[in-house]
Amino acid sequence: MSARHLKIAEQPDLVWQAKVHLAAALRLAVRDQLEEGIDNHFTMMVPGYTDRFMILPFGYHWSEARASDIQIFNEQGEVLEGEGKIERSALCIHAPVHRITGAKVVLHTHQTWALALNMLKDNRILPASQTAAFFTGITAYDDVYTGLADTMSEGERLCAQVGDKKVLFMKNHGVMVVGDTVAEAYKRLYKLERVCRAQVLAMSTGKEIEVLSDEIVHTVNNPAPGNSHSNEERTELFFAAMMRVLDRESPGYAD
Numbered sequence: 001m002s003a004r005h006l007k008i009a010e011q012p013d014l015v016w017q018a019k020v021h022l023a024a025a026l027r028l029a030v031r032d033q034l035e036e037g038i039d040n041h042f043t044m045m046v047p048g049y050t051d052r053f054m055i056l057p058f059g060y061h062w063s064e065a066r067a068s069d070i071q072i073f074n075e076q077g078e079v080l081e082g083e084g085k086i087e088r089s090a091l092c093i094h095a096p097v098h099r100i101t102g103a104k105v106v107l108h109t110h111q112t113w114a115l116a117l118n119m120l121k122d123n124r125i126l127p128a129s130q131t132a133a134f135f136t137g138i139t140a141y142d143d144v145y146t147g148l149a150d151t152m153s154e155g156e157r158l159c160a161q162v163g164d165k166k167v168l169f170m171k172n173h174g175v176m177v178v179g180d181t182v183a184e185a186y187k188r189l190y191k192l193e194r195v196c197r198a199q200v201l202a203m204s205t206g207k208e209i210e211v212l213s214d215e216i217v218h219t220v221n222n223p224a225p226g227n228s229h230s231n232e233e234r235t236e237l238f239f240a241a242m243m244r245v246l247d248r249e250s251p252g253y254a255d
Contacts, residue, residue, distance in 0.1 A: 014047040019054060019067035021182035022240055023253040024243050025107070026065035027057055031249065034111040035062045040174070041090040044182060045104045046072055053098055057084035066255045075099060082254030089149045093176070097157030101162055103178035110174035113197035118171055123194060125169075127212045128202065129168040132195045133220040140165040143174040167192060 022044050029035040035072040038059055054070050056062070073080030075095040079086060094106050117123050123141070127133045141163040146154065162168050166188060168176040175192060179185030202209050246253055
């Protein structure tokens with residue numbers, strides 16, 4: 001881990017650290033081809049609050065996200081810190097999800113391979129690989145596209161679909177993932193796209209897909225005690241490594 005990342009982790013200002021991580025996730029989404037320019041949204045609860053949220057101002061390309069650009073807003077759409085107005089669908093989707101589910105981080109995208117799967121009548125993720133097995137039991141499905149999310153009631157409807165799951169597949173629309181940290185949510189989003197890509201490619205062969213048994217899926221999701229690294233440690237190491245990649249390829253996100 002670079003000296004700068006150690007310094008950030010040691011800072012008492014958790015709000016600034018959260019902004020850095022959110023800006024890093026936005027830039028990573030560009031690198032990993034999960035974004036649509038200035039559209040879609042990543043939000044996070046402001047540390048210490050349950051009714052204030054952070055977001056990149058609408059109109060910024062995700063590749064230019066910086067911690068100092070991140071806005072703070074509330075569910076009424078009032079900007080409490082930063083410049084610019086809150087994009088309507090960001091408010092209508094994210095604020096209710098944060099409030100109702102208690103999710104600290106909410107990431108919503110129209111990423112290509114997940115959307116390709118969501119364009120199919122049967123859009124379920126198949127537990128056909130080790131990575132895909134991790135999404136068993138944590139994925140919910142919204143099977144009816146209702147149009148643009150421009151009302152708070154639509155966000156509340158989506159919350160009802162999410163329930164206690166961590167991933168929402170949105171038919172003909174995209175995906176949404178939630179997490180307790182930016183690192184956790186982003187890793188989930190990143191892995192999801194790779195799983196969807198592998199499934200769509202496997203389906204394109206026209207050959208029968210070998211699905212893992214329920215017993216194996218349970219084993220994958222419940223590893224034996226004594227694993228070298230906990231899930232939390234693996235997540236932290238993953239995101240720290242990804243930020244080091246940004247340090248080389250897209251520095252400036254922590255400014």
